[in-house]
Amino acid sequence: MLIVLTGFYKLPLIHGTYMQGIKNPNLQNYQPGRQPFFWWAFTSTTDIVAATQEFLRTGPRMLFIIDGVGVDISPFSAFPGEQEILFLPGTFLTLKCSMTDAGGLTIVQLVQQPAPPMVDFSHPQLATALAQAQQQRSSFWRIIRVRTLCSS
Numbered sequence: 001m002l003i004v005l006t007g008f009y010k011l012p013l014i015h016g017t018y019m020q021g022i023k024n025p026n027l028q029n030y031q032p033g034r035q036p037f038f039w040w041a042f043t044s045t046t047d048i049v050a051a052t053q054e055f056l057r058t059g060p061r062m063l064f065i066i067d068g069v070g071v072d073i074s075p076f077s078a079f080p081g082e083q084e085i086l087f088l089p090g091t092f093l094t095l096k097c098s099m100t101d102a103g104g105l106t107i108v109q110l111v112q113q114p115a116p117p118m119v120d121f122s123h124p125q126l127a128t129a130l131a132q133a134q135q136q137r138s139s140f141w142r143i144i145r146v147r148t149l150c151s152s
Contacts, residue, residue, distance in 0.1 A: 068112030
């Protein structure tokens with residue numbers, strides 16, 4: 001794992017609002033009031049809404065909208081047209097809000113935070129990138145305008 005992460009750490013971090021669609025989500029994990037949490041897996045996201053459509057057609061499904069910092073792996077991806085952004089293991093997130101519509105689509109807004117010191121092998125520019133991201137958070141909904149979702 002150290003070799004894989006070392007390779008990813010050679011790539012620049014980019015801040016933005018990214019999406020991930022999943023089918024058959026565990027809704028109990030993303031309820032309001034949840035404490036900040038880690039995503040320990042590599043997490044593939046995109047900033048192209050159409051790329052999430054395969055996961056969002058019917059049945060129980062979830063759209064994560066994540067304001068965070070990831071690594072652009074589009075040049076190396078099997079799907080280069082999807083603008084694939086990879087969140088690295090140990091991504092520390094705060095649940096800002098969530099809502100479910102009558103059709104079974106749950107939208108969850110997450111914001112990446114600096115990780116506590118227990119994550120000892122992080123991207124060398126992560127702290128700087130997250131500090132810059134904090135300053136840009138006012139444009140969080142530039143892709144999907146649902147301001148009423150998290151108005152509090």
